[in-house]
Amino acid sequence: MTMSDHLPVLILLAPLFGAVAVGLFGMREPRVCLPVTLAALGVSLWCAVGILLRIHDEGPLDYFVAGWEKPVGIGIVLRADAINSPFLLVIAVVAIFAALFAVRPTGERESGKTPHFFILFLLLCTGLFGITITGDAFNLFVLVEVSALSSYGLIAIGRTKRCKVAAFHYLIMGTVGASFYLIGVGYLYLKTGSLNMRDIHDILVSNRSLFGSRTVQTAFLFILIGIWTKMAFFPLHGWLANAYSYCPSSSACLLAPLSTKASVYVMIRIMVSVFGLDQVEANAAWGDLVVWLAVIAIAAGSTLALAQREFKKMLCFLIVAEVGYMVGGAWLGDSGRWGLTGSVYHLLADATMTSCLFLAAGTFAKHLGVVRIDDLSGLFSRMPLASSGFVIGALAMIGVPPTGGFFSKFYLIRGAIDAGEWIYIAALLGSSLVNAVLFFRLFEIAFFGKNPVGFHREQGPIEVPSERLEPPFHVLAPLLGAAALVILLGVFNGPIVEFIRTALLDPVTIVSEAR
Amino acid sequence: MNAKLSATFAVVFTGAVLLYAVSDFPDFGDPRSPANHGVSGGAPSASVYYIKNAYHDTSVPNLVTAILADYRGYDTLFETVVIFTAGMAIFAILRVLRRDDSGIPAAPDPAIDGDHHRIVVGVTCRIAVPLVQIFALYVVAHGHHSPGGGFQGGVMLGASFILIALSTSLRHALGRLSETSFIRLACLGILIYAGFAFLPLVVGRNFLDYGALRALFGTDGEEMARSHGIFVVEIGIALTVTSVMFAIFANLSSRGRLHGGL
Amino acid sequence: MTSSFHDWIVPHFNAWVYVIIMMTGLWAVIAKNNLIKKLIGLSLFQTSILLLYVSLGVKEGAGIPIIDHEAAALAMSGSDDALNPDRFANPLPHVLMLTAIVVGVATLGVALALCQTIYRDFGTLEEDEVLEQMKTLHDDV
Amino acid sequence: MIVPFDILILIFLVVAAVISLCVKDLLAATMVFGAYGFLICLLWATMGAVDVAFTEATVGAGVSTVLFVATILNTRRKSTD
Numbered sequence: 001m002t003m004s005d006h007l008p009v010l011i012l013l014a015p016l017f018g019a020v021a022v023g024l025f026g027m028r029e030p031r032v033c034l035p036v037t038l039a040a041l042g043v044s045l046w047c048a049v050g051i052l053l054r055i056h057d058e059g060p061l062d063y064f065v066a067g068w069e070k071p072v073g074i075g076i077v078l079r080a081d082a083i084n085s086p087f088l089l090v091i092a093v094v095a096i097f098a099a100l101f102a103v104r105p106t107g108e109r110e111s112g113k114t115p116h117f118f119i120l121f122l123l124l125c126t127g128l129f130g131i132t133i134t135g136d137a138f139n140l141f142v143l144v145e146v147s148a149l150s151s152y153g154l155i156a157i158g159r160t161k162r163c164k165v166a167a168f169h170y171l172i173m174g175t176v177g178a179s180f181y182l183i184g185v186g187y188l189y190l191k192t193g194s195l196n197m198r199d200i201h202d203i204l205v206s207n208r209s210l211f212g213s214r215t216v217q218t219a220f221l222f223i224l225i226g227i228w229t230k231m232a233f234f235p236l237h238g239w240l241a242n243a244y245s246y247c248p249s250s251s252a253c254l255l256a257p258l259s260t261k262a263s264v265y266v267m268i269r270i271m272v273s274v275f276g277l278d279q280v281e282a283n284a285a286w287g288d289l290v291v292w293l294a295v296i297a298i299a300a301g302s303t304l305a306l307a308q309r310e311f312k313k314m315l316c317f318l319i320v321a322e323v324g325y326m327v328g329g330a331w332l333g334d335s336g337r338w339g340l341t342g343s344v345y346h347l348l349a350d351a352t353m354t355s356c357l358f359l360a361a362g363t364f365a366k367h368l369g370v371v372r373i374d375d376l377s378g379l380f381s382r383m384p385l386a387s388s389g390f391v392i393g394a395l396a397m398i399g400v401p402p403t404g405g406f407f408s409k410f411y412l413i414r415g416a417i418d419a420g421e422w423i424y425i426a427a428l429l430g431s432s433l434v435n436a437v438l439f440f441r442l443f444e445i446a447f448f449g450k451n452p453v454g455f456h457r458e459q460g461p462i463e464v465p466s467e468r469l470e471p472p473f474h475v476l477a478p479l480l481g482a483a484a485l486v487i488l489l490g491v492f493n494g495p496i497v498e499f500i501r502t503a504l505l506d507p508v509t510i511v512s513e514a515r
Numbered sequence: 516m517n518a519k520l521s522a523t524f525a526v527v528f529t530g531a532v533l534l535y536a537v538s539d540f541p542d543f544g545d546p547r548s549p550a551n552h553g554v555s556g557g558a559p560s561a562s563v564y565y566i567k568n569a570y571h572d573t574s575v576p577n578l579v580t581a582i583l584a585d586y587r588g589y590d591t592l593f594e595t596v597v598i599f600t601a602g603m604a605i606f607a608i609l610r611v612l613r614r615d616d617s618g619i620p621a622a623p624d625p626a627i628d629g630d631h632h633r634i635v636v637g638v639t640c641r642i643a644v645p646l647v648q649i650f651a652l653y654v655v656a657h658g659h660h661s662p663g664g665g666f667q668g669g670v671m672l673g674a675s676f677i678l679i680a681l682s683t684s685l686r687h688a689l690g691r692l693s694e695t696s697f698i699r700l701a702c703l704g705i706l707i708y709a710g711f712a713f714l715p716l717v718v719g720r721n722f723l724d725y726g727a728l729r730a731l732f733g734t735d736g737e738e739m740a741r742s743h744g745i746f747v748v749e750i751g752i753a754l755t756v757t758s759v760m761f762a763i764f765a766n767l768s769s770r771g772r773l774h775g776g777l
Numbered sequence: 778m779t780s781s782f783h784d785w786i787v788p789h790f791n792a793w794v795y796v797i798i799m800m801t802g803l804w805a806v807i808a809k810n811n812l813i814k815k816l817i818g819l820s821l822f823q824t825s826i827l828l829l830y831v832s833l834g835v836k837e838g839a840g841i842p843i844i845d846h847e848a849a850a851l852a853m854s855g856s857d858d859a860l861n862p863d864r865f866a867n868p869l870p871h872v873l874m875l876t877a878i879v880v881g882v883a884t885l886g887v888a889l890a891l892c893q894t895i896y897r898d899f900g901t902l903e904e905d906e907v908l909e910q911m912k913t914l915h916d917d918v
Numbered sequence: 919m920i921v922p923f924d925i926l927i928l929i930f931l932v933v934a935a936v937i938s939l940c941v942k943d944l945l946a947a948t949m950v951f952g953a954y955g956f957l958i959c960l961l962w963a964t965m966g967a968v969d970v971a972f973t974e975a976t977v978g979a980g981v982s983t984v985l986f987v988a989t990i991l992n993t994r995r996k997s998t999d
Binding site for chain 3: 518519521522525526527529530533538540542543545546548550551552559561562563565566567569570571576577578579582583590591594597598600601602604605608609660661662666763766767770771
């Protein structure tokens with residue numbers, strides 16, 4: 001066995017060891033924090049690429065922690081396949097962008113908390129990688145808690161009064177959501193006697209009557225409600241907007257693109273690996289209901305976004321709408337599974353474009369003190385490069401062709417046509433229209449706005465700036481990198497989708513034993 | 516009133532769904548239930564395997580310890596990480612760094628620093644603390660054979676420091692275990708656990724597979740190596756839990772200032 | 778009526794109590810105004826899940842999941858019946874719930890820290906007063 | 919026979935839970951919550967979950983009560999509900 005066999009566990013050990021290293025050395029010498037973080041995430045990125053290549057060549061990858069392989073279900077198994085390996089890669093890349101952006105994460109006054117910030121940052125990455133790669137239903141809960149606790153810390157590390165309240169509400173909602181998930185897993189354990197996802201699936205399939213039992217149905221319902229709470233699916237979205245818009249920009253760049261998406265991934269994983277797509281598709285009534293809920297979520301998210309005056313809050317409500325896209329797409333239940341494909345692809349596209357937009361919003365907030373939409377006036381002439389990155393993110397959000405956002409909507413709509421869910425198509429198009437209105441209004445203000453940008457930084461008033469106010473390289477690079485990634489995802493949508501569909505079309509490769 | 520009404524709705528709905536499923540449960544205490552025995556007609560459940568084989572595999576009589584630190588050791592690693600994360604999050608949220616302290620008006624300290632009227636409490640605790648600590652270490656070490664282990668022992672050890680802080684003063688307790696040292700200790704605990712679990716990778720075995728470390732411990736069989744491995748891991752857990760429990764208390768009792776305190 | 782009582786409640790008495798405690802906790806989390814009270818509710822909610830899991834692992838007439846010396850000696854000598862699964866309680870839910878307890882106390886610590894900062898900033902722990910003050914904070918971002 | 923004892927504890931549990939939520943004095947509520955932790959620890963012991971009982975005794979009844987008290991003494995003791 002060579003080191004490359006251990007990639008599934010190395011990918012999350014790297015940030016874990018990174019966090020420990022920051023804790024041991026970063027407290028005395030805060031300058032080591034950033035290099036350690038970048039190095040750890042670099043190792044993760046390398047592992048993610050390695051996993052992706054191996055899966056492409058050899059199919060799904062199982063890793064038996066502590067070597068407990070037989071009988072199935074006694075140990076914990078890590079599972080990488082075509083659904084989660086692209087997402088691992090996106091997590092690593094977005095995390096690196098966020099780390100670059102977060103050179104001075106908590107502002108000047110609290111620079112003593114820089115090591116704490118980076119420890120929590122790395123622990124959040126550990127949690128996200130772990131959630132994505134685990135094949136054990138209970139282990140998933142533990143890693144969800146790792147990422148949840150670190151995100152409460154990352155939100156409340158800011159100086160503002162509001163972020164503390166937002167973090168508290170997030171904590172309450174997040175804990176209740178995770179507990180609901182735990183109840184669901186308990187009910188499944190009660191009926192199947194197993195915690196391993198694949199083992200649960202096998203038991204359910206071999207005893208068909210179990211699917212109809214009250215306990216298993218309740219388990220499914222509670223797991224779904226728990227995950228929906230964590231991903232801010234519409235009626236349960238209350239915590240998201242305040243938490244992500246009042247936390248420090250550096251935290252938002254990591255949390256907003258990845259946290260909700262990880263929960264969407266969990267939902268898809270539970271549908272595919274635990275209950276099985278055949279079973280989910282057989283229950284068309286459930287699917288219809290969820291698609292309706294998704295339609296409501298999309299409509300509500302878009303409407304609420306229209307009503308916002310603050311830039312980041314508007315983006316947050318767009319996330320609520322995007323979550324609706326993905327949930328609805330996953331439940332379309334069309335025979336070609338285009339809806340599900342679109343959801344998985346949208347997971348990647350949305351993570352990158354949200355990253356792009358939040359990096360832009362963070363740049364504007366940090367370097368221009370822009371918080372409200374009206375303050376963006378005259379932005380393009382001040383920051384041409386940064387604004388072009390922002391424009392690409394915005395175009396992707398609207399769904400303009402060369403970007404990833406267009407192709408994900410394309411696949412989602414294709415699935416919806418196959419499934420005959422016209423209301424979902426209407427919601428999707430309507431929401432795209434709202435996005436277009438929103439962002440073109442922004443462009444207009446930023447491009448033609450006469451009033452100069454109000455110059456007050458987060459740290460208070462500064463001297464009058466020069467004409468061009470391009471942010472420093474470490475801020476610009478991730479923003480443009482994310483923009484490039486959005487376009488690359490769009491350009492190479494064909495091979496990516498083909499790769500994802502190897503797992504979705506033939507679920508045997510997912511639910512059966514790997515090599 | 517609105518909140519109460521909606522809460523009642525949510526609670527009644529959730530409760531009804533949960534109770535609806537209850538009628539379908541196996542009877543309480545049924546040894547043939549799927550969780551205890553396995554689905555009828557299927558393979559026996561994991562717990563049957565554990566009861567039958569854990570002692571052979573790890574030579575640890577306490578099945579809970581064997582599963583906690585070996586079969587599901589990956590869970591336990593992240594459980595320790597959860598504790599560590601909580602400690603770091605509390606520092607990030609609450610800790611007031613000294614430089615900032617001047618700006619905030621000092622609230623009247625409810626501290627009892629220099630209070631000499633509590634001789635009885637002080638003397639009792641002075642006697643009790645070493646006993647608590649010895650028992651905590653015993654709990655950590657004896658987790659193989661009796662209830663206990665790293666978590667329980669670690670919490671007790673942390674509680675003994677909390678007892679010092681309560682009976683004398685927080686400053687006194689921090690003199691025993693200062694801020695930098697408990698952050699270091701917490702990191703060290705994780706490092707012991709994760710680093711030790713990493714060692715089998717060097718010999719080409721899977722993560723956390725202590726059986727591969729036979730040569731390191733000089734034992735005959737893999738099961739004794741696992742038993743020793745579990746012990747090392749428990750020490751790592753205990754270190755992290757001790758320091759984080761005390762850190763949480765120190766921060767909460769002094770409003771993040773780490774002086775004054777209850 | 779009696780038959781449903783015997784079928785539905787008596788064999789599942791623990792499950793009923795777990796649901797009742799959980800709903801009490803959930804109600805407190807949503808409806809209580811004081812943040813500390815919310816947290817007490819949250820802790821009740823979490824402990825009730827422990828009750829669900831641990832109840833799953835109970836076996837009638839089984840002992841604690843620690844192998845005693847006689848059974849260990851018998852097992853070493855190759856006796857098959859020494860480690861009869863019916864003699865020991867199911868250890869797996871216990872392991873899971875150790876994790877859940879630890880997660881619970883970690884969450885509680887973070888939540889209490891947040892409560893203290895909220896009190897430091899707003900001077901109150903009543904949710905309605907905090908939200909009232911939040912409305913007047915505009916240029917705080 | 920262990921079952922009546924079980925049922926007694928379960929009833930006490932519900933009572934303790936309700937009291938801890940109804941008392942307006944937060945310190946008293948926390949103390950009742952500590953008692954709840956102790957009761958549930960007894961329950962684990964009767965169910966054979968000794969490790970869980972031990973952890974609950976140290977964590978649930980011990981440390982979390984201390985953390986609650988530390989926060990309440992640093993904030994306010996009275997609550998409106």
